[in-house]
Amino acid sequence: DSGVTQTPKHLITATGQRVTLRCSPRSGDLSVYWYQQSLDQGLQFLIQYYNGEERAKGNILERFSAQQFPDLHSELNLSSLELGDSALYFCASKGPSGAGELFFGEGSRLTVL
């Protein structure tokens, strides 16, 4: 158990809809990272937050947005969903000191029909 909690574990929705994925980082971790993993693909970096502020951005679509709240949990919002958005979405958290280990949650599997 990594200590990172993601909900929901599975989500099935239709094209054009909007969903919110939630992540609770490990206790004490200030950084939250979001990654997208499509079928048999690698981990595509979406966005990183540190203590409530956006720190780095990857190839995140304009239809996607994220935020980190004062209690450090984070939400990834995906809107106007397309079939190609079907993927595993992972959240990871990291301790405060520079480069270091990412602790991943078990992911949220999104299926868009």
Next chain:
Amino acid sequence: GENVEQHPSTLSVQEGDSAVIKCTYSDSASNYFPWYKQELGKGPQLIIDIRSNVGEKKDQRIAVTLNKTAKHFSLHITETQPEDSAVYFCASHTGGFKTIFGAGTRLFVKA
């Protein structure tokens, strides 16, 4: 932009043999190079890492080497066992606070 290339995409070895996975990074400011193992249905988990001031690190059957000049780093697994079968990802932590992952290597260890 920042990029990490990983080879091979699939690797099949006999139990007891060694496995080597190679990665190349593009951002010369990268300073931290972790390797993650992802088992089916789970999130990736760190197995070993190396920082830019070190050339080699070993932990039991697993070792990682780093060549900063060539921007190459490699994972070596010796005496492979069936439970080593998984997807392995290399990654580099860039100067811009990002951790960029390679495309992954699916390792099969045949008993």
